[in-house]
Amino acid sequence: MSEKAFQDYYPENVAHCYGCGRLNSLGHQIRTFWDGDETVTRYTPQPYQTAIPGYVYGGLLASLIDCHSTGTAAAAMYRAQGREMDSEPALRFVTASLHVDYLKPTPLDGPLELRGRVLEINGRKVIVETVLYAGQVATARGSVVAVQMPENFGLDPAAAKDQG
Amino acid sequence: MSEKAFQDYYPENVAHCYGCGRLNSLGHQIRTFWDGDETVTRYTPQPYQTAIPGYVYGGLLASLIDCHSTGTAAAAMYRAQGREMDSEPALRFVTASLHVDYLKPTPLDGPLELRGRVLEINGRKVIVETVLYAGQVATARGSVVAVQMPENFGLDPAAAKDQG
Numbered sequence: 277m278s279e280k281a282f283q284d285y286y287p288e289n290v291a292h293c294y295g296c297g298r299l300n301s302l303g304h305q306i307r308t309f310w311d312g313d314e315t316v317t318r319y320t321p322q323p324y325q326t327a328i329p330g331y332v333y334g335g336l337l338a339s340l341i342d343c344h345s346t347g348t349a350a351a352a353m354y355r356a357q358g359r360e361m362d363s364e365p366a367l368r369f370v371t372a373s374l375h376v377d378y379l380k381p382t383p384l385d386g387p388l389e390l391r392g393r394v395l396e397i398n399g400r401k402v403i404v405e406t407v408l409y410a411g412q413v414a415t416a417r418g419s420v421v422a423v424q425m426p427e428n429f430g431l432d433p434a435a436a437k438d439q440g
Numbered sequence: 441m442s443e444k445a446f447q448d449y450y451p452e453n454v455a456h457c458y459g460c461g462r463l464n465s466l467g468h469q470i471r472t473f474w475d476g477d478e479t480v481t482r483y484t485p486q487p488y489q490t491a492i493p494g495y496v497y498g499g500l501l502a503s504l505i506d507c508h509s510t511g512t513a514a515a516a517m518y519r520a521q522g523r524e525m526d527s528e529p530a531l532r533f534v535t536a537s538l539h540v541d542y543l544k545p546t547p548l549d550g551p552l553e554l555r556g557r558v559l560e561i562n563g564r565k566v567i568v569e570t571v572l573y574a575g576q577v578a579t580a581r582g583s584v585v586a587v588q589m590p591e592n593f594g595l596d597p598a599a600a601k602d603q604g
Contacts (some may be wrong), residue, residue, distance in 0.1 A: 294489050294497040302488040303497075324466040325458050327534070328589075333458040333467075334535050335506050339499025370491070371498050375539045425492075 281307035282315075282347040285361040290368045290425070295343035306340060308347040308392075315348040315392040321384055332382040337416050340390055341406045342374050345420035348392040349402035353424065356397050369402065369422040382408070382415040400424035445471035446479075446511040449525040454532045454589070459507035470504060472511040472556075479512040479556040485548055496546040496574075504554055505570045505582035506538050512556040513566035513586035520561050533566065533586040546572070546579040564588035 283296050283306065294303035308317045319340055327333045349369040354361050382388065392406040401423050408416040447460050447470065458467035472481045483504055491497045513533040518525050546552065556570040565587050572580040 290492055292493055293491050295491075295499045297490075300488060300490070324464060326461075326464070327457050327459075328454055329456055333503075334538070335459045335499070335503025338502040338506065338538055338540075339497075342499050342502065370545075371542050373539070373541045374498070374502055375537070376502075377537045378535050381534075 279309060280361075281309055282351045282361065283307055285366070286368060287366045290366075293343065295339050296347060304339065304343070306343050306347075308344055308351070308390075310351065311391075313393065315344065315351060317344045317347075317390040317392075318387055319390070320387040323384065326384055328381070330384055332384050332388070332410075334376075334378055334416075337378070337382060337388075337408055338374060338376045338418070340388070341376055341408060341416065341418035342371055342420060344390045344392055345374075345404040345406050345418065346371055346422045348394065348404045348406070349420070349422035349424075352394040352397060352402055352404075365427055368425045370425050372401070372421040372423045375419045377417045378415070379417060380413065380415045382410050386410065395419075443473060444525075445473055446515045446525065447471055449530070450532060451530045454530075457507065459503050460511060468500075468503065468507070470507050470511075472508055472515070472554075474515065475555075477557065479508070479515060481508045481511075481554040481556075482551055483554070484551040487548065490548055492545070494545075494548055496548050496552070498540075498542055498580075501542070501546060501552075501572055501580050502538060502540045502582070504552070505540055505572060505580065506535055506584060508554045508556055509538075509568040509570050509582065509584035510535055510586045512558065512568045512570070513584070513588075516558040516561060516566055516568075517588065529591055532589045534589050536565070536585040536587045539583045541581045542579070543581060544577065544579045546574050550574065559583075 291297045291299045346369040389409045396403040406418045455461045455463045489500045510533040553573045560567040570582045
């Protein structure tokens with residue numbers, strides 16, 4: 277896709293996340309897009325990202341749900357504010373809590389699709405529900421409470437830590 | 441430590457997990473031990489396993505909590521049955537649900553310690569609470585519902601899938 281992903285708008289100082297940072301060459305580098313009122317990420321796992329042979333590692337699924345959901349939270353907040361994602365100040369979210377229900381084993385032999393929708397926006401908090409599909413089958417369902425980061429987070433770890 | 445970890449007892453066909461499989465050379469290969477009634481895993485993150493620069497990626501923390509907890513579930517079930525971990529049949533658990541509360545940012549500059557305790561054993565289900573520490577500071581708290589795998593899981597993906 278030539279369209280820009282949510283993650284393409286993350287400011288450079290917060291674009292190193294192992295899950296979704298475009299500047300982390302060793303990470304998953306997921307890319308998330310709007311599809312109407314839902315958000316979509318597609319990801320193809322590697323053979324070594326396994327749990328039981330033939331099935332995807334649950335920790336990877338949790339990781340994908342996490343970053344897909346924080347990306348969705350940011351995009352939803354821009355939308356709620358009627359702003360473009362390249363406008364200032366940049367919005368970036370961290371995870372306050374993550375819940376994943378593993379519905380079925382997720383086969384390792386094909387691409388996965390995550391679909392998110394925003395359940396609630398309340399102040400700096402956004403709640404996102406994300407369902408993960410292998411083919412047409414929903415194999416995991418996640419819920420993430422995402423909180424907007426302080427604007428200085430990532431610029432000065434010591435200062436950010438004080439706000440943790 | 442020369443002591444055997446829980447994961448050293450996993451049968452070969454289920455020892456390939458990216459989080460805890462001793463046979464997955466690209467994975468985290470976590471090792472978990474009893475410490476009284478608690479279980480302990482120590483893990484030192486790599487610099488690229490970052491979220492915001494200077495802090496550990498939340499997906500990694502979820503992954504560590506997940507595998508630490510399923511390992512704890514297995515060890516607890518052996519104990520509850522009065523069995524050694526090298527006795528047959530082997531017990532191995534999968535995650536039904538994972539919940540993580542991120543309490544504070546987790547610094548990337550040192551080893552992490554996960555401490556688990558068993559909240560409930562009920563039939564084939566074990567509920568484990570795991571707290572993750574950076575130094576003396578609890579930075580994340582997880583709860584995992586783990587379920588004992590069918591005995592044939594991992595031997596024949598097609599058969600196991602039917603039981604999913």
